[in-house]
Amino acid sequence: MANENVVIMLGSPRKKGNSAILAQKTADGIKSSGAESESFFIHDMNIKPCRACDKCQEAIDKYCVINDDMQILYPKLVQAHALVIAGPVYWFTVSAQTKLFIDRCYALGTPKEHNLKGKRIGIIMTYGDPDPFSSGAVNALRTFQDAFNYIGAHIVDMVYGSAMDAGEISANKEVMEKAFDLGKKLVKASHF
Numbered sequence: 001m002a003n004e005n006v007v008i009m010l011g012s013p014r015k016k017g018n019s020a021i022l023a024q025k026t027a028d029g030i031k032s033s034g035a036e037s038e039s040f041f042i043h044d045m046n047i048k049p050c051r052a053c054d055k056c057q058e059a060i061d062k063y064c065v066i067n068d069d070m071q072i073l074y075p076k077l078v079q080a081h082a083l084v085i086a087g088p089v090y091w092f093t094v095s096a097q098t099k100l101f102i103d104r105c106y107a108l109g110t111p112k113e114h115n116l117k118g119k120r121i122g123i124i125m126t127y128g129d130p131d132p133f134s135s136g137a138v139n140a141l142r143t144f145q146d147a148f149n150y151i152g153a154h155i156v157d158m159v160y161g162s163a164m165d166a167g168e169i170s171a172n173k174e175v176m177e178k179a180f181d182l183g184k185k186l187v188k189a190s191h192f
């Protein structure tokens with residue numbers, strides 16, 4: 001059990017924002033199942049946009065050639081049992097921070113030797129508009145479905161809820177519980 005671990009990517013610029021609060025609940029769920037998690041706040045990391053040089057596609061044993069903080073993340077992502085991406089809806093889709101990270105996962109697709117194939121994925125999204133359609137949350141969730149389907153990873157669950165001001169999501173007991181359960185599911189799912 002000690003080796004079970006989950007990487008949590010935080011895609012909001014707000015360290016104490018709604019998506020980060022839900023991600024903490026998920027981390028609690030992971031811990032309650034005897035596993036560990038490590039969280040990364042993308043906004044504070046040096047992660048550059050994909051250059052489309054395709055160097056990562058030329059050699060199956062190489063990550064991206066850009067020498068930035070993705071080099072810290074690549075081995076951790078490959079070794080992790082599961083990955084959580086938590087973030088806000090910005091302009092009807094994922095935040096720029098989240099998208100930077102997703103684009104750089106191009107270097108972890110198949111047939112790469114180090115890839116995310118079969119990885120258990122948890123998605124956490126928060127948004128201001130109460131309606132998941134008009135908020136753009138559905139666009140963001142669809143992005144994750146398509147991206148992880150493309151690389152052969154499996155989305156275990158998606159936890160999402162409406163909240164505008166930082167911290168407001170804490171009042172939504174149902175979604176807070178779902179976030180905790182997501183952590184438990186991610187660990188269980190990695191056992192078969």
Ligand SMILES: Cc1cc2nc3c(=O)[nH]c(=O)nc-3n(C[C@H](O)[C@H](O)[C@H](O)COP(=O)(O)O)c2cc1C
Nearest residue numbers: 012017018019088089090091092126127128129135
């Ligand atoms: C630049 C910006 C764009 C936003 N765009 C949307 C949007 O398109 N749809 C929506 O429902 N909420 C939008 N919001 C509200 C956030 O999604 C909402 O406050 C969310 O809970 C923030 O999560 P966080 O606290 O984890 O940052 C936007 C907020 C900002 C700052």
